[in-house]
Amino acid sequence: MNIAIVGIGLIGGSIGIRLKETHFCEKIIAVEKSETNQRKAIALGLADEIQSLENAIANAKVIILTIPVDAILALLPGILDQVTDQVIIDMGSTKSNILNLIKDHPKRGRYVAAHPMAGTEYSGPEAAIPNLFKDKMMVYVEAFKSDEDAFELADAITEQLEMKTSFMTAEEHDTHTAYVSHISHLTSFALALTVLEKEKSQGRIFELAGSGFQSTVRLAKSSPDMWTPIFKQNKTNVLEVLEEHIKQLQFVHDKIKGDEFDAVHKWIKKSNKIKRIIK
Amino acid sequence: MNIAIVGIGLIGGSIGIRLKETHFCEKIIAVEKSETNQRKAIALGLADEIQSLENAIANAKVIILTIPVDAILALLPGILDQVTDQVIIDMGSTKSNILNLIKDHPKRGRYVAAHPMAGTEYSGPEAAIPNLFKDKMMVYVEAFKSDEDAFELADAITEQLEMKTSFMTAEEHDTHTAYVSHISHLTSFALALTVLEKEKSQGRIFELAGSGFQSTVRLAKSSPDMWTPIFKQNKTNVLEVLEEHIKQLQFVHDKIKGDEFDAVHKWIKKSNKIKRIIK
Secondary structure (H helix, E strand, O other): OEEEEEOOOHHHHHHHHHHHHOOOOOEEEEEOOOHHHHHHHHHOOOOOEEOOHHHHHHHOOEEEEOOOHHHHHHHHHHHHHHOOOOEEEEOOOOOHHHHHHOOOOOOHHHEEEEEEEOOOOOOOHHHOOOOOOOOOEEEEEOHHHOOHHHHHHHHHHHHHOOOEEEEEOHHHHHHHHHHHHHHHHHHHHHHHHHHHHHHOOOOOHHHHOOHHHHHHHHHHHOOHHHHHHHHHHOHHHHHHHHHHHHHHHHHHHHHHHOOOHHHHHHHHHHHHHHHHOOO | OEEEEEOOOHHHHHHHHHHHHOOOOOEEEEEOOOHHHHHHHHHOOOOOEEOOHHHHHHHOOEEEEOOOHHHHHHHHHHHHHHOOOOEEEEOOOOOHHHHHHOOOOOOHHHEEEEEEEOOOOOOOHHHOOOOOOOOOEEEEEOHHHOOHHHHHHHHHHHHHOOOEEEEEOHHHHHHHHHHHHHHHHHHHHHHHHHHHHHHOOOOOHHHHOOHHHHHHHHHHHOOHHHHHHHHHHOHHHHHHHHHHHHHHHHHHHHHHHOOOHHHHHHHHHHHHHHHHOOO
16 A cells, blocks of 8 residues: 655655654655655655655555645645545644535545644654654544545554544634644744844844743744645634734733733733643 | 852742752752741752841841842842842842832942843742753843942852853843743733633633643743732833734734735744744
8 A cells, every 4th residue: 555645844744754664555655846845755764756646646545635724725626536445634734614615525435634733843844753743632523524444544544653533523623723723823923023023123132032932932933834824724713812812912911001910910820720731 | 158048939949959069158048938938948958947038148148039029129128238248149030120229229239130041830949950040041230230249259159050141231131031031921821811711612622732832831830929020020111012912913813804815924934033043
């Protein structure tokens, strides 16, 4: 069995390394439009060969899509048109629009919607690492609409990646990721820009940046090509969480401005409840 | 020589451990009002004995203040009244108000204003660790106003902690920390609250929280007793950075809402410049 990975960057490349390491399949075929990334993928051992999308569909049993979500939307219907018994897995960060787009496709059953809750702030083939997915969560969305054999094969790959699993509706998935992933990126981008702007008048400002700053701003290194389509595809949820987040910041702003420091203390203390969630 | 540490939590306790480890002084005397923390400080080896503030001033050559900034403001003038040739070092996160308060004190020269840019999201004696300060930045504020011998002794302690050093005015310090430390805490508190609120209607929301979320929200575990006074003492700068940060978030909100995704892409790409600052 061959597995094709469409888009051989951080996610696709990390799947490639790991599946080659466990000898789960005969060949990893990469579909990749950037010639530079094609060369890197082979040189770094993320894939065995490069093929066109058409050839990869013909030669692979599983086709994994690890490209930006707008590219998934553009390609998925055409790929489904070409499949017989292959399995298509998309690993994108938004699901409602994609699932809606292909909901009546005659080959709907061959498609598994999955989202690995794993990543780093780096991108491209050189960012790929073998243990990226270990002990992280793979979310299946509307898994009950996939053919049983298609889901089983997708889940066997998830097992190779040593991931935990979770099942959700598209709506749940897109709300939850807006709150625990997409907003974190937006606050990091905004924080980076806030300080970069100030640097223009206060040259030494980064001299004092410690580990706290690093940790809240590191996601601001993330790729605009990947994240712009996510905010576009998950627009409604992203706007909702952004509005609530701005409301929280405006609240504490007004309390500080009005010298209501008991209210500020209470607000911080309430946020400390996050201790029971994160280690 | 004995060294007194007033407030034996994360910062004070970590100084205590390290100075005991390097045998820099005869005894570490802790001044600590919480009886629980007194017991922990001795049990954990952060200090050799507990004394009242008055006795500690009489028995120590150096008095280090590692208490919340409002407590430093309240105690510092009275401590300066009692010193002869001792050195007082404050390690608080805001400086303008403190320096302004004691600027005409006859013992001003015995005082060194310092701020170690180091910490974790934990607090209390049990959070103390020996290498907290290693390779981090110690900022001296208005160091030229300290007596030469007082500064030299403070700097010898900084050397024991294996820190780098930087020199600033109070205004520079308070602006810079607002931008690279205080705002990071505010965004973390706000982010934690945004998601904790949503959890009430979407129970499983934290199931998908990955390392990105953890990293942007971990500072929300920080102590309200420490942070409320910082926002109070650095009110003007904190309000300024909060306003600029909200403006950035409102900007991207409006662009997403208006389907201006080219502008969103450009905004993210601009924030990526943070790559040249943080590793």
